[in-house]
Amino acid sequence: MHQVPGRRGPNHNGPKQKGARLKGWRSFVSGERGDSLVELGIAMSVLMMVVFGIIDCSRALYTYHFVSCAAQQGARYAIVRGEDWPLSCATSTSYSCQASAANIKTYVQSLATPGITPANITVTPTWPQQTVNGAATGCNSSATQANEGCLVKIQVSYTYHFFLPYLPAGGIPMTATSEQAIAY
Numbered sequence: 001m002h003q004v005p006g007r008r009g010p011n012h013n014g015p016k017q018k019g020a021r022l023k024g025w026r027s028f029v030s031g032e033r034g035d036s037l038v039e040l041g042i043a044m045s046v047l048m049m050v051v052f053g054i055i056d057c058s059r060a061l062y063t064y065h066f067v068s069c070a071a072q073q074g075a076r077y078a079i080v081r082g083e084d085w086p087l088s089c090a091t092s093t094s095y096s097c098q099a100s101a102a103n104i105k106t107y108v109q110s111l112a113t114p115g116i117t118p119a120n121i122t123v124t125p126t127w128p129q130q131t132v133n134g135a136a137t138g139c140n141s142s143a144t145q146a147n148e149g150c151l152v153k154i155q156v157s158y159t160y161h162f163f164l165p166y167l168p169a170g171g172i173p174m175t176a177t178s179e180q181a182i183a184y
Helices: 016-029 033-079 103-111
Strands: 122-128 151-160 173-182
Touching: 033 103, 033 122, 033 151, 033 173, 103 122, 103 151
Parallel strands: none
Antiparallel strands: 122 151, 151 173
16 A cells, blocks of 8 residues: 555554553653643732732722812812802702702712712811911801802712732721812
8 A cells, every 4th residue: 555645544543642642641640741730820820819909909099099089079069059059959960059068978979980889988078167368257167158268178088998808808998188269
């Protein structure tokens, strides 16, 4: 029988090749090639811990950024609704209403983005009874009595909890404060 170069004969799956396969499997299981599999498993575990740790820490920074922006937006909401806004707010997005503590809290909580629980946002508005220059003339301790130029101070707090078990479990309290003068 004539054999074409590059082709195997009719017995290409003969006992010699099966024995070679078994020998290769045995050397894989008992040799150093199995060690590299274990090393790969350990390295991948560490790599995944680092990657997911970076993701969780990035979420913490995102939350801190939200808290600081929410304080600024809460102060802005309060300064444009000073003494000249005689109506109470019907919703958190009402434009012709006065900024009371409850209205400011509702507004700031409505700013919550995915991943932030609105009910866990603590908003503390205060009216420090002074102007930007430090004078106390005409400034009172509530939004209904505060005049143009008087300060309003908004403090927003939120506790961030990590998802991963090897990061701090108790949560990280994040707080931001914004203080601005009433514009109207």
